[in-house]
Amino acid sequence: MGFVGGGRDSGWRASAAAAVAIVLTFAITAGPIRGAGANPLTAYRRYLVTPLTSAFSVQEVLLAATPLLFTGLAVAIAFRAGYFNIGAEGQFLAGAIGATVPGLHLADLSAWLALPVALASGAVAGLLWAFLPAWLKRVAGIDEVVTTLLLNPVAVLLLQGLLNGPWRHPESGFPDSATFGPGYAMPVLVGSDRVHAGLVIAVAMIAVTGVVMVFTPLGLRLRAAGQSPDAARFSGIAVARLQWTSALVSGAVAGIAGASQVLGVQHQLTGSIAVGYGYTGIVVATLGALSAGGVLVVGLLLGLIGVGSQNASLVLQIPPQMGDLVTAVLLLTVVSCLALRHYRFAGRRRAAAAEP
Amino acid sequence: MSISLIAVLGATLTIATPLVFGALGAILGERAGVLNLGIEGTMYAGAFVGFLVTDKGGSVWVGLGAAVASGATAGALMALLTVTIGVNQHVAGIGTTLALVAACDYANRVLYSTGTQVRVPKFSRLLDDVDIVGQYLLTWIALLVVGPLAWWVLRSTGAGMRLRAVGENPEAADVAGISVVATRYVALIMGGVLMATGGAFLTLALLGSFTIDIVSGRGWVCIALVIFGRWGVWTTLAGALLFGAADALQLQLAITPEFGDVPNELLIAVPYLVVIAALVIWGRGIRYPGAYLRPYRRA
DSSP states (O other), rough: EEEEEOOOOOOOHHHHHHHHHHHHHHHHHHHHHTTTTOOOOHHHHHHHHHHGGGHHHHHHHHHHHHHHHHHHHHHHHHHTTTOOOOOHHHHHHHHHHHHHHHHHHHOOOOOHHHHHHHHHHHHHHHHHHHHHHHHHHHHEEEEEOHHHHHHHHHHHHHHHHHTTTSSOOOTTTSSOOOOGGGOOOOOOOTTTTTTTTHHHHHHHHHHOOOHHHHHHHHHHHHHHHHHHHHHHHHHOHHHHHHHHHHHHHHHHHHHHHHHHHHHIIIIOOOGGGGHHHHHHHHHHHTTTTTTTTHHHHHHHHHHHHHHHHHHHHHSSOOOOOEEEEHHHHHHHHHHHHHHHHEEEEEHHHHHHHHOO | OOOHHHHHHHHHHEEEEEEEHHHHHHHHHHHOOOOTTHHHHOOOOHHHHHHHHHHHHHOOHHHHHHHHHHHHHHHHHHHHHIIIIIIOOHHHHHHHHEEEHHHHHHHHHHHHOSSOOOOOOOOOSTTTTOOTOOOOHHHIIIIIIIIIHHHHHHSSSHHHHHHHHHHHHHHHHHTOOHHHHHHHHHHHHHHHHHHHHHHHHHHIISSSSSTSSTTTTTTHHHHHHHHHHHHHHHHHHHHHHHHHHHHHHHHHHHHHHGGGGGHHHHHHHHHHHHHHHHHHHHOOTOOOOTTOOOOOOOO
């Protein structure tokens, strides 16, 4: 093809690549938006601007971003170490289930004990769901991509099985759990109606991860293990053990995400929690360049698009799935443009002379 | 306890059919060096496009043709991302799956907003009253035509050898005058065609309709089956039949009175767990294709 290696990375090239990707995303999604009978410019104003114009909808954006900040962080922690945990969806659901156990069966705990117990229970459940693939990778070298992926539909089935069986609502008979004990409601932030403490926990965990990644030897070893495992091994870094630890931490963070969602938003376990927060976490982590700051920015952006797509579906009758489509297309265009920025189109003579 | 062995065997072949198509499609890409995690979305697109065009065009054959075209397009997209642009294969695959699923769900909502389930004409079984032989035509095509053909092409033809060479050692293949780019494009497009055919089987043979959870992880199962089968055609087919048998057995158990107390969801999860168990037992020390996950660039 007509590309040769250009080598050097520079800030303006990355910015230009991102700008091109955004224009491409708009161009690709404009057709389907027209197909639903709406004007693409009006639709994008709904997606990106309208949610920021009122205090209420800004809160909705923060609420929608909260689970994505967690799952994005979870995926970034694993990917950083070169462990491809694509099972954040299953670990998220396991965490929601884990938090539900004390929420229903220790319903009388007082708030100062109930929330730590439920969050810890969610973290442990997410960790356990991540354990099998991590263990298989470590002892038998079995590819984690496949095993983490396969456990996602199993987690959905576990959720449905619990809701149709032991946790079916005692009064309504619907496949929703009963409401948790009163101590299990995540406190709502001051000055807000629905934004809950999960947001604070997520931002705090992102900040801690950022500091560890950038300023500590552990962060350096993690990045080395992810970027160049052979070189890392050669310089005495225990790559396998680092990946094992990151895999379990990643699962625990995804588990806390599920716990935060049931404790902060739903106050019961319902099937509507399985809407792909874990898969979107892969988008958040990748678009955020696996960095803490990137996860924060992209998580908020996708929260914005999520609220905007709900808004556009009410006002403009564009199905809300357009939000997911915009997100996925943005992922593909951004990674493509970033990959292409290392190349330049080469004339015939220069191609022969270019160095790799 | 009475479980009809004939019924289980018959259902095994039916259930294995989409997995055979999907897994063979995945083998083509992976033997050429590209892991196509777009498989879940490609099967979903095949299922939806097959359903949509059958509904609007009136014929299952036209619908199947459209599904095939959608699979070729999805494969070409994956090739553009991983071969030409050189995006990380995991990210490209997951992104392709997310984009295809979202696009189909969106189109489904725009075109079928009423909420009532739309039924379309579907393939009928050959010899409907004979249990094991009474399968869909696509099942026999998968097992008796596509499987052996894929094995023969990969093993004995020039095209198959070029494909494997590109997947094992692209540098050497390039020096030998084989186009790495063209070979990978063809492998991914053909693979996409097979995956989408597997998806279309779900709507156009099994269901005669479309639901949003119709693929429900079968694409991921295919990826696991390929590893389980160590990229061999026959071993992968055996894996697909193993999954089919586990699924057929759980369907029978679900309607057996003695198992009435076992939650349905636990039974549905059994085949997934069987695949993971199979990977644990036989998945150790696997040798991956030489250029697996590696984009190729001339030095």
